[in-house]
Structures are given as C-alpha cells and as structure tokens.
Amino acid sequence: MSKEILMVAEAVSNEKGVDQEVIFQAIEQALSTATKKRYDEGANIRVVIDRETGDYDSFRWWDVVADDVMAELGTQFTTEEAHEKDPTLAVGDTFEETVENIAFGRIAAQTAKQVIVQKVREAERELIISRFVNRIGEMLNGTVKKVTRDHIIVDFGDNAEGLLPREELVGREIFRINDRTRVILTSIRDDTRGPQLLVSRAASEMLVQLFHIEVPEISEGIIEIKGAARDPGQRAKIAVKSKDARIDPVGACVGMRGARVQAVSNDLDDERIDIILWDDNPAQLVINAMAPAEVESIVVDEDSHSMDVAVSEENLAQAIGKGGQNVRLASELTGWTINVMTMDQAQEKQQEESLNVVENLMTALDIDEDVAIVLVEEGFTSLEEVAYVPLEEMIDIEGFDEGIATELRARAKDALLTMALASEEQLANAQPAEDLLTMDGMNDALANTLAGKGIITMEDLAEQAVDDLMEVDGMDEETAAALIMTARAPWFVDQGE
Structure with missing residues (x-):
C-alpha cells in the first residue's frame, strides 16, 4: 500500500502539473474521511503520510471541555472523562490516540477520487492565478476552443482559458474553433468553477500592444505611446512622442507606405487609425487630435477643463465626425471636454462673454463703457487681473497713464474687498440646517x-x-x-x- 500511495502521488502530480504535497494532502483527507465511517458517532480523525516511504498513521483526537459543558459525543471529553485517559489533561487540551489504519486499497473509490480531484482543482486554480495575476493588461495568444452566442472561449494552454464576450469583439469579426487570436487580459474572476480569465479585443490597450509588436522603436522605448482612444472596429486615435529628436514618431508608426499601421488595422477588422503627435501644450494637443479637421481658433477654459474649438463651416461635419465620433475620440484621448463650433458661432459667443465682462467691469469699477471695452480688448477680464497685474502693463495701454492705472487698481481692490466682506457677512448670518x-x-x-x-x-x-x-x-x-x-x-x- 505504501508504494501504491507514492505511485499515485507521482502519477497525478505529473499529469496535472501540481506539487506532490497537494496530492499527499488530498490522500490524507480521503483516508481520514474513510476512517471516520468506522464510527457511529462523530469522530475527529487525522492521517499522516510519510512522504519518503509512503507509510501512514491514523489518529483520533478529542477536545477537553469543562464538566459543566455538554460534551459532543465522539469529539469532546469532559475533564472527568479526560482524566481517565491522562490525569494531566486540562480544559482546552487535546487528547489523541493512534487508531487502526484503513487500507488504502479498500477506500471507497468515489470518496478518494472526489477529494483528490477537488484538491487538484484548487491547486490548478492557484497555479493559473499565480501565472496570470501579474499579466493583466498584457496581450495573450490563444486558440479558439468554443464559440457560443454570448462569448468565445480562448485556450491559452495548461488548463488556462479566457472568456471573450461578444461585446468585447472588434467590429463584425467572426471566429471559428481552432482559429488563432490575440487578446488583452483585462481581469481575473475567481468562482467555484475555477479562475476565469476575462479578455478583450475592444480595449484600448489592444491597440497599444499591437503597435508595440509592429513598431520596433516603441518596443525599444525610443517612441512612447502617450494615450489611445477607440471606437472598436471603426476608428481609433493614438498619441505618440519621440524621445529622439531625429525620429519622426508619426512616420515611424505609419511605416513605409503605411505598412505598419495597416498591419495593426488588419488585426482589428480594418479599424481606421489616426496617429497623433503628442504635445505637452494642451491646446496644441487638442488641435493635433482633431485631425484631419483643421482648427481655426481655440479658447481654453482651465476652470471647466474644456476648450472651444472653432472650425470653418465646410469643416464642421468632419471635425464632429459621424455620430460625433471624431470629437468624442479626441476628447477621450486628450482628457479635455471639446466644444466644436463654427467661426461665426465662436465669434458670437466671444462677443457675448466680452459684453458680460464689460458690464461687470463698468459696475464694479464705476467706469464708462469705452474704458471697460479697452480693458477687455487688452486682456483684462476680471477684477483680480485689474487689481494685481503689474502696474506697468496697464500704463502701456494707449491713452492710460500712471494716474489712471493707479486709480483703476485701487477701485478694483476696493470692489474685491467689498465682495469679500459681503461674503463673510452672508456666512456670519448663515443658519445651520x-x-x-x-x-x-x-x-x-x-x-x-x-x-x-x-x-x-x-x-x-x-x-x-x-x-x-x-x-x-x-x-x-x-x-x-x-x-x-x-x-x-x-x-x-x-x-x-
């Protein structure tokens, strides 16, 4: 029997690719389960297998409880019962004795099999998780194992499978059993049936990883991908930056006669890909991201983290894109909210905003409309700017002198102080809810x-x-x-x- 245990442990370990220790533990549990069936009442049984010889010993143990506690039959001793075995035992101790081994060959086959299979599954689950837990976001190569109406099962070998939902496919691509495919590992879901590797072909990281493969300069770190945005199967934008001034990052990604970008596009069901030159200036980055539409003017609002982008009337449809696709992808790529409008609309909006600023300055500074208009035209759009911009900048305005500039600054500071006091008074009179x-x-x-x-x-x-x-x-x-x-x-x- 000892040799048989060693043979089983070695055979199952080799077949399933798990540590022999896991198999030994499974056999110990199976032997203890079978041994318990000898007893009518409950019994605590443990079996210890010698990993070198295959010999094993079986032990039954009882917990010692106080005399005023109802001891569980077969698994607990009161102190009085325990002292009959060993006078030194106290509450909380454990009494253990050796019992007759059950023959390994006579174990109920189904019990042993279930325990071993369960242990092996747990070991396989841990093995798969340990293999892939640090690979989330990476590209994996696999073979289509099963195709259903809702998802596709991709086999990665060594009992590892990925679940590719239909909504994570690109465009109208169709897969058949045994087709080779590349996917991005997005997460790992652990459930009772084992770890499930969730994969995608629609994730933006898929686009990034394909460029890593097709463009050597990216894999070598010479060109950096700063961001990517996708409408899977239809259109994508990717922003790139070169760490070497001698290398054109856009040209390198496009490749000779478009070979590199076309290879990526072919793998994504002919997805159209715009390669954008990254710029640290947010306004210039947005202008680049709006390509192929040409931007006529751009106004940045840092408070709302948005930009008003003006284009010519004939370029408006191209700037917005089908269903707003172009502006949506540009916004996602840059991280800015982009408002697209025609030049006429931009001028009208600017005039409205300028009019509001003029009226505010006239009221706050008690000045004529002409003076307020001059301030706005020179870039003074708030009381703070009038109050704290260097005096020289205001003196340089045509028609202004030091006296006018000093007076305007004083009035602006007074207006700001009045507003602050009013705010404090309002807070002071505020009542808690x-x-x-x-x-x-x-x-x-x-x-x-x-x-x-x-x-x-x-x-x-x-x-x-x-x-x-x-x-x-x-x-x-x-x-x-x-x-x-x-x-x-x-x-x-x-x-x-």
Missing part, C-alpha cells in the same frame, strides 16, 4: 460655527477633510474625524441599498 443641528455629536454652538464657515448641511460636512475642520477653535483630529464619518453615514446606507 436642521439635519446638521440634530446630527449625533453636534451641538448648537458648533453647528453655528460651522455654518459661519459655509458648512450648512450634513452633506457639506461630509465633503470636508479633517484638516478643514482644524480651523475651528477647540477642535481636535479625533473629534473632526468622528463628525465627518457621522455625516458620511448616509452615503454608505445608500450604497447598501
């Missing part, structure tokens, strides 16, 4: 203090950080953290629902 007043850990004085700082409701408090509350007199970090977590409690309730 009912939910803030009745919140656990809150009192009227603290609620009014918070309201004076613009924290009116529980939601306002929930959005604060501990450091934000440290400005309140008598506040410590522990109290601040507790208040914020109490205010955030409704968030977690909503998530649970």
Whole structure:
C-alpha cells in the first residue's frame, strides 16, 4: 500500500502539473474521511503520510471541555472523562490516540477520487492565478476552443482559458474553433468553477500592444505611446512622442507606405487609425487630435477643463465626425471636454462673454463703457487681473497713464474687498440646517460655527477633510474625524441599498 500511495502521488502530480504535497494532502483527507465511517458517532480523525516511504498513521483526537459543558459525543471529553485517559489533561487540551489504519486499497473509490480531484482543482486554480495575476493588461495568444452566442472561449494552454464576450469583439469579426487570436487580459474572476480569465479585443490597450509588436522603436522605448482612444472596429486615435529628436514618431508608426499601421488595422477588422503627435501644450494637443479637421481658433477654459474649438463651416461635419465620433475620440484621448463650433458661432459667443465682462467691469469699477471695452480688448477680464497685474502693463495701454492705472487698481481692490466682506457677512448670518443641528455629536454652538464657515448641511460636512475642520477653535483630529464619518453615514446606507 505504501508504494501504491507514492505511485499515485507521482502519477497525478505529473499529469496535472501540481506539487506532490497537494496530492499527499488530498490522500490524507480521503483516508481520514474513510476512517471516520468506522464510527457511529462523530469522530475527529487525522492521517499522516510519510512522504519518503509512503507509510501512514491514523489518529483520533478529542477536545477537553469543562464538566459543566455538554460534551459532543465522539469529539469532546469532559475533564472527568479526560482524566481517565491522562490525569494531566486540562480544559482546552487535546487528547489523541493512534487508531487502526484503513487500507488504502479498500477506500471507497468515489470518496478518494472526489477529494483528490477537488484538491487538484484548487491547486490548478492557484497555479493559473499565480501565472496570470501579474499579466493583466498584457496581450495573450490563444486558440479558439468554443464559440457560443454570448462569448468565445480562448485556450491559452495548461488548463488556462479566457472568456471573450461578444461585446468585447472588434467590429463584425467572426471566429471559428481552432482559429488563432490575440487578446488583452483585462481581469481575473475567481468562482467555484475555477479562475476565469476575462479578455478583450475592444480595449484600448489592444491597440497599444499591437503597435508595440509592429513598431520596433516603441518596443525599444525610443517612441512612447502617450494615450489611445477607440471606437472598436471603426476608428481609433493614438498619441505618440519621440524621445529622439531625429525620429519622426508619426512616420515611424505609419511605416513605409503605411505598412505598419495597416498591419495593426488588419488585426482589428480594418479599424481606421489616426496617429497623433503628442504635445505637452494642451491646446496644441487638442488641435493635433482633431485631425484631419483643421482648427481655426481655440479658447481654453482651465476652470471647466474644456476648450472651444472653432472650425470653418465646410469643416464642421468632419471635425464632429459621424455620430460625433471624431470629437468624442479626441476628447477621450486628450482628457479635455471639446466644444466644436463654427467661426461665426465662436465669434458670437466671444462677443457675448466680452459684453458680460464689460458690464461687470463698468459696475464694479464705476467706469464708462469705452474704458471697460479697452480693458477687455487688452486682456483684462476680471477684477483680480485689474487689481494685481503689474502696474506697468496697464500704463502701456494707449491713452492710460500712471494716474489712471493707479486709480483703476485701487477701485478694483476696493470692489474685491467689498465682495469679500459681503461674503463673510452672508456666512456670519448663515443658519445651520436642521439635519446638521440634530446630527449625533453636534451641538448648537458648533453647528453655528460651522455654518459661519459655509458648512450648512450634513452633506457639506461630509465633503470636508479633517484638516478643514482644524480651523475651528477647540477642535481636535479625533473629534473632526468622528463628525465627518457621522455625516458620511448616509452615503454608505445608500450604497447598501
């Protein structure tokens, strides 16, 4: 029997590619399960196999519990029962004795098989996860094993399979069993049936990895891919930058007569690919990303992280693209919200904004319309700019002198101070909301203090950080953290629902 155990451990280990220790543990569990069946009552059984000889020993053990506890039959001893075995035993100890081994050859075949198969599956699952857990985002080569209406199963060898959902395919591509394909590993899902490798051909990383293969300069690190955006199977944009000024990154990616970009396109169901030159200037990057449409003018709004892009009337349809595809991909690639309009629309919008600025400056500075228009035309669009731009810049404006510039700066500072005082007064008169007043850990004085700082409701408090509350007199970090977590409690309730 000993030799038989060693033979089984070696054979199954070689067949499944798992460590022999896993097989030994499975056999030990199978032997202990079979041994338990000898007893009518419950029994704690463990079996230990010598890894060198294959010999094994079986042990039965009992936990020692207090006399006033109802001991479980077959698995526990009261101290009185335990002392009959060994007077030194105390509550919490374990009594163990050797029992007769059950013959390995007479184990119920199905029990042993189930235990071993389960252990092997667990080992295979861990093996697959360990092989692929650090490869998420990488490209994998596989063979189509099964095709269903909802997904495709891709075999990567060594019992590893990938699930490729239909929605992660590119365009109208069709796969048949035994077809070779390349996919991107997006995540690993572990369930009772084993680890499931989730893969995609529609992910932007697929495009990036294909360029790594087709363009040696990218794989060598000379050209860097700064970003990619895709409408799978239809169109894509990819931004590239060269670390060597002598190399044209766009030309290198296109290749001789377009060979390189065409190879990538062919692998993605003829997806049209725009290769964009990366620029550290966001405005220039957006202009590049809007290609092939030509941009006439661009206005950057950093506060809203958006840009107004103006194009000629005849270029408008091309700039927007079919179904907004071109502007959508450009926005995704650059990370900026892009508003496309004609030159006439841009001028009209600019005139409206300039008119609003002129009116605001006239009111705040108590100046004539002509003076306000001159300031706007010279780039002064806010009170802060009038108040704090170097005096020399304002003196250089035609028709202005030092006296006018100094007076305008003084009026702007006075207007800003008045606005700040009004804001403070408004905050000082602010009343805390009912939910803030009745919140656990809150009192009227603290609620009014918070309201004076613009924290009116529980939601306002929930959005604060501990450091934000440290400005309140008598506040410590522990109290601040507790208040914020109490205010955030409704968030977690909503998530649970």
